[in-house]
Amino acid sequence: MTERDRRARRAWFEGRLTPLLDRLYGTALRLTRHPDDAEDIVAEAVARAWRNLDELRDPERFEAWLFHILTNVFISEWRRRRSHPQHATEAETPAPDELDGADFTLFQQLHQPFLLWWGSLEEQFFNSLLEQDLQRALDDLPEPFRVVMVLVELRGHRYAEVARLLDIPLGTVRSRLNRARGLLQKALWEQARDAGILSPGPAAEASGTKGESP
Amino acid sequence: MNPRELSCEEVIARLFDYLDRELDDRQAAEIEHHLSRCRDCFSRSEFEKRLRARLADSAGQPAPPRLQRRIRRLLDGFDEA
Incomplete structure (x- = not known):
């Protein structure tokens, strides 16, 4: 050359x-x-x-x-x-208490079937959601979940590709992804609630028991 | 052939597979058919799409000056190689 x-x-x-x-x-x-x-x-x-x-x-x-x-x-x-456990900072399998909230869906907390006079909780949530909120929620996920989430949601990899890259079964990719999403959404909800961003009206208070299809 | 009618539970269970483009054309068409007719599932789908778009947008982070200098040195090294 x-x-x-x-x-x-x-x-x-x-x-x-x-x-x-x-x-x-x-x-x-x-x-x-x-x-x-x-x-x-x-x-x-x-x-x-x-x-x-x-x-x-x-x-x-x-x-x-x-x-x-x-x-x-x-x-x-x-x-x-x-393969060098002395350098490992996190366990491969998250502790059970880390999985609390894995079935959580933010949508159920925020969705109102009709618009209320004080505005939509969904809009309030998205309008005040900062990049750093998302980054913190993602960073707080247990490592095996975080890695799968980044590969699928940020990089757009297919499940089969993630399974091959990480050398784990396809079913494990799915279950980690489901749990990661639940945990991430729960963390975002808690952050928003603690920051006082959401001022829930009666609908939100009732939403804890609301099913997928009200 | 018309798409099969799915229940809301079936759609929600496969919603992320759909959003992640893991379904084949026929399965995706079934989900889309339902979403075009069910306001609750459509709202859920739009919510998840919006959230994932925000998450993807949050992926950028300014490369620190130290990394920029390191990359510059690497590139300069390529010239000499």
């Missing part, structure tokens, strides 16, 4: 990479929860992407390809830590 080709290749790579950096870092941070680990993972993914750039068949798929590398870097690091 000539010097000129190399410079063009680097400029192309950098031009594609730069706009993705915040999302790469954000995704890595949601996966690891630790800024230092997230930076390591992003840097390793970028280095690996550069080394393997020839494997990228369709340049238009650069973003998906790079995020896929990021996920793989995270997963190999995750596996390595799990």
Whole structure:
């Protein structure tokens, strides 16, 4: 490769990479929860992407390809830590008390079948929901649930792909995802309630016993 | 062939499979058929879509200057390789 080709290749790579950096870092941070680990993972993914750039068949798929590398870097690091329990920070299986609320649905708490004079609880909830509320709720999920949630909801991976990446059965992906969603929604509800954001009217007080189809 | 009529319970049980694009075309059409006719399930579906969109939007986080410098050094290293 000539010097000129190399410079063009680097400029192309950098031009594609730069706009993705915040999302790469954000995704890595949601996966690891630790800024230092997230930076390591992003840097390793970028280095690996550069080394393997020839494997990228369709340049238009650069973003998906790079995020896929990021996920793989995270997963190999995750596996390595799990195989060295002294470095593991969290257990593979969440304690039962961590699962309290796994069947929770925010919708049941917020939904009102008709609009009330004080406005809609759903709107109140969404209007005051901050990025940091979502990030905190996600970060607080037990690790096995958080990882599946990030891969499916943030990265749009299919269940079969997640099962393959994490080397777990498809049914486990589903059950972790269901529980993760319940726990996340419960955490968001509690955050909103504690912050006094929701000023429930009579409908919300009655909603604790409301079924799926009132 | 008309889509099969699903109950609300069936739709809610498979709602996330539908939103996650895990259903085949026929199954997805059954869910959509129900959603177009049932206000409660439609509202639930819209709520979950809205929440997941907000969650996806929250994924970006400004890369710290330290990481930006590290990436810059990496890129400079590529030039020398």
